[in-house]
Amino acid sequence: MSGKLSVWFVLTPNVLLLDYAGPAEAMRMAAEMGGTFDVHTCAPVPRLATSLGVELASLAALPETLPPRSLVIVAGNANEVEDYQHPEALAVAAWLRSAPQPDTLVASICSGALLLAAAGMLDGRRCTTHHSLIDALRAAAPTARVEEDRLFVEDGQILTSAGITTGIDLALYLIERHGGAELAARVARRQVVYQRRGGNDPQLSPWLAHRNHLHPAVHRAQDAIAENPSRSWTLAELAERAHVSPRHLTRLFAEHAGVGVTTYHQGLRIARARELLADGRRSVECVAELAGFASARHFRRVWRRYEDVLPSAWRFARSSLPTAAGECRSE
Structure with missing residues (x-):
């Protein structure tokens, strides 16, 4: 897609820090690597406590309206039963009813789905959340089709995830969708999350599959193939890129990637x-x-x-x- 994607992480007091930090770092890295992402963090208050007790400060205010080509990501909380009764959480639910534009993508991580439900955004949609909150989400969005055992679910402009580390899976999916598979693969490798899990099934993106290992020589060969898959790479050329012998590369590829070089x-x-x-x-x-x-x-x-x-x-x-x-x- 052309043009920058404005990414807005939305936080509320007692935010589960990994719900925010993991996906936010993935998006930051994607932008640093040349992806067209403009990353912001906003909240109904300028500073708030997190699940680890440390505070986040200098947070931007919730924008009255979102610019075109925006992605809103609502992070989850550590104690949603209490946290989402507070005025700050209610303010986010109200903001979600008015701020998104027709082309705005809205995503939630973990219990953030409950705030989407409170805003009426999940009515009649497929969605998911953390396995411990499935019943709570069904009560909050009785007309939604709440799916269990899913890492993340996409229904139109709304994406919901199971939370915790699946927020990174969701972020990598969005990076792949808006910045390309190769960029997502580079971010995954930098985060040492070589195996990006899919939302609706266990199948991996071919650009990210067979990368859940740490062997640098095999990664060098895989990087070369990924940069130009249409080239007729010889085993000798790939071995030279990997700085090993052809025979050794064949053995390493099978051992660490789990497939042959040709496959x-x-x-x-x-x-x-x-x-x-x-x-x-x-x-x-x-x-x-x-x-x-x-x-x-x-x-x-x-x-x-x-x-x-x-x-x-x-x-x-x-x-x-x-x-x-x-x-x-x-x-």
Whole structure:
């Protein structure tokens, strides 16, 4: 997406510090690495206590209205039963009813879903929260479809997460959505959260899968492939990037990444092909070429290892753009 995304972390007194700090650091790192994120922290009061007893100060006031392309993330609290009866929490619920614009994304972490419910934002929607608060959320939003055992749930402009460390999973998902998979992978690696968990199923983004290890040589080879998956990398070239011998890289890859070098490379080529197919403006033959496959036939053969339908059918189900048959523009 073009243009900056304004990210607003919303806190209330006795905020659970990890609910805020983990996702906020992920967003800060994404911006530092060149992502188009403008990160703010706001609250109904200029300073407040956290779950660890330390105070946060110099907090911005809740903006009367949010700018276009905004993301609001409401962090959870340590003792929501008491905390959300206080005037500050009630002020946030009231603010949520008026401040978001039609294009505003609103997300909650852990018990923050209860504030979204108090604002009426979860009515008729799918949502989730921390496993200990499922019943409380159902009582607060009786028309919502509260889902258990989910890390996070997306329904339209509203995203809710189970909280604690899943706030980082949600942040990485949003970074991937607005800044690209490669940026999310770099942030995950910097946070030493190599395996980003998905919200609605256990499947990982191909750009982040097989990265839940700490071996620097394997990461160097994976970084090289991820930077240019369409290139016909030889094992010798990747071994040179990794500063090990080809035989040693093969062994390290299998041991630490859990897959072979070729399988990993093909997975990223298929991920690139999915992105190109979803665009809808190129033929399957062109997609195969740009993703690095030797031919459309080779592409289709590898594709069927990952998908149950042909590339053309997969694209038809996801793209509303007309296909420019035969057109192949390099990028």
